Amino acid sequence: MENLLKIGRMAGFALEIDFIVPSEGVWRRYIQVKVEVDVNCPFVPGFPLERDHLPDLWIHFKYEKLGNFCFGCDLLGHD
Structure with a gap:
């Protein structure tokens, strides 16, 4: 969990971690980290x-x- 929080902090302020295992689809297993970002x-x-x-x-x-x-400048507000 400590390493996952460190990874989340690379994107912003890590709030919550969830391990996801969907029954079908492209994403078999992944980790969801809820992050507060600027x-x-x-x-x-x-x-x-x-x-x-x-x-x-x-x-x-x-x-x-x-x-x-x-996706050009990685900012919100325009596409």
């Missing part, structure tokens, strides 16, 4: 996870329930 700052797309004796692994953040979002 919407005036660019969103963090993810981070490289360093691993011993292996290449870094890109951990992608998926944001939910956003309004107009620009």
Whole structure:
């Protein structure tokens, strides 16, 4: 849990963690971290996870329930 909170803090202020196991669909299992973010700052797309004796692994953040979002500048308010 401590590591998950650290990961959540990379995107903002981590509030809550939930382990999701849907019965079907593309996402088999994933972790949902509820994070409070400053919407005036660019969103963090993810981070490289360093691993011993292996290449870094890109951990992608998926944001939910956003309004107009620009994938060019990573800000809310326009698309």
